[in-house]
Amino acid sequence: MDRYLVFGHPVRHSKSPFIHTLFARQTQQELEYGLAEPAVDEFAQALCTFFDQGGKGCNVTVPFKEQAFTLVDRLSPRAKRAGAVNTIKLTDDGVLLGDNTDGAGLVADLKSHGVTLADSRILLLGAGGAARGALAPLLAELPSELVIANRTHTKAQQLAAEFHDLGPVTAQTYEQLAGPFDLVINSTSASLQGELPPLAPALIHTDIAIYDMMYGASDTAFISWAKQHGARQTMDGLGMLVEQAAEAFTVWRGIRPGTKQVLRELKRNLGVI
Ligand code: ATR
Numbered sequence: 001m002d003r004y005l006v007f008g009h010p011v012r013h014s015k016s017p018f019i020h021t022l023f024a025r026q027t028q029q030e031l032e033y034g035l036a037e038p039a040v041d042e043f044a045q046a047l048c049t050f051f052d053q054g055g056k057g058c059n060v061t062v063p064f065k066e067q068a069f070t071l072v073d074r075l076s077p078r079a080k081r082a083g084a085v086n087t088i089k090l091t092d093d094g095v096l097l098g099d100n101t102d103g104a105g106l107v108a109d110l111k112s113h114g115v116t117l118a119d120s121r122i123l124l125l126g127a128g129g130a131a132r133g134a135l136a137p138l139l140a141e142l143p144s145e146l147v148i149a150n151r152t153h154t155k156a157q158q159l160a161a162e163f164h165d166l167g168p169v170t171a172q173t174y175e176q177l178a179g180p181f182d183l184v185i186n187s188t189s190a191s192l193q194g195e196l197p198p199l200a201p202a203l204i205h206t207d208i209a210i211y212d213m214m215y216g217a218s219d220t221a222f223i224s225w226a227k228q229h230g231a232r233q234t235m236d237g238l239g240m241l242v243e244q245a246a247e248a249f250t251v252w253r254g255i256r257p258g259t260k261q262v263l264r265e266l267k268r269n270l271g272v273i
Contacts, residue, residue: 003054004252005034007043007068008061015266016059019245022265023257031056031253043067047088051096057089057252059245065100065129072098081163082133087248099251102130103137105244106185106213112243112259113235115183115209117141123181124148125197126188127155127171130213134187135159139167147181149174151188151197179203184226186212191220204229213237217271238272239263 006016012035020033036058038046043064050058060068065084069075072088076099079085085098110117122143124131127150138146146169150156156171163169174197181203188197191214204210210226215236219227223234242263250256267273 002029002031002056003034003050004031004057004059005036005050005055006059006061007036007038007046007064009037009040009043009063011035011037011061014061015241015269016061016245018269019242019262019266020249022262023246023249026262027249027253027255027257029253029255044071047071051090055090057087057248059248060086060088068098072096074098076100078103078136081136082129084129084133086133086244087251089252099248100133101244101247101251102133102240103135104247105240105242106134106211107137107141108243108247108259109235109239110183110209110211112239113209113233115211115233115235117143117183119144120182121180122146123177123184123203125184125186125199126150127152127159128187128189130187130189132159134185134213135163135169136166138185139163139169142167144168145170147172147177149177149197149199174198174200177203180205181208183209183211186210186214186220186222189214191216191222194221196221196225201229204231206230206232208233210234211237213240215241238266238270242266 017033068085073096079098079100082100087099089097120143148156148171160171210231212220212222214220215238
């Protein structure tokens with residue numbers, strides 16, 4: 001049977017096996033999908049061993065995405081832009097192809113929630129790996145403006161300069177930000193510590209769409225905060241998780257699974273509904 005897995009550390013709580021098993025059942029694909037948690041300095045060896053032993057493809061998550069970028073034979077254009085690899089496929093001619101489906105997953109999830117990206121003013125919070133992966137797919141949707149704000153302003157400036165050729169992207173400090181924005185995407189890891197990015201409450205209005213790439217069984221700190229300040233449309237990163245997985249599954253198997261039912265089952269599994 002074709003073998004796939006996700007590499008990460010820690011990875012024990014990953015929902016990827018659950019999601020891909022449902023995709024395989026739905027599309028009647030014969031495959032198995034597992035977990036691998038190599039020590040941080042043993043990822044390269046573990047990756048080699050997996051493919052030597054007949055593995056067909058894998059996902060890569062924190063903290064290995066940047067390392068995977070350097071280990072594959074070939075990169076897709078979107079992985080090259082993201083500077084990170086979250087999906088690897090062994091091609092029929094024995095080449096390890098590195099791809100990145102995170103940004104496509106974000107855009108697909110935003111669209112499935114009915115969020116309009118064309119001609120919109122987007123505020124992206126954070127300038128780490130998650131922000132980098134989102135930039136090209138967001139700019140491809142032709143927003144009128146995309147502003148990056150980050151605690152360490154120089155990192156936002158660097159990112160804006162790097163992606164400037166793809167669209168109207170600028171960097172501003174949190175203090176400089178002037179609304180109205182149509183969509184705020186939180187790519188910071190602040191919610192992991194229950195913290196908030198230092199965003200002025202005045203930027204939140206009833207018609208704004210709020211997206212937090214993090215997720216949990218209850219609202220993230222950022223989503224709770226935005227709701228308190230009047231945001232009516234809030235979304236967490238669970239849909240992005242399922243959509244990036246669907247994109248990876250499509251890369252591997254050449255068949256696109258449906259995501260709606262799988263997202264519902266995942267929510268049930270997490271106790272969200
Ligand atoms: P990831 O790969 O998830 O993007 P990362 O590369 O470590 O992770 O980036 C984390 C991002 O969250 C950074 O933009 C970080 O800001 P700094 O560049 O200033 O470190 C941001 N971040 C983390 N905690 C934050 C907090 N409490 N408030 C605001 N931004 C925060």
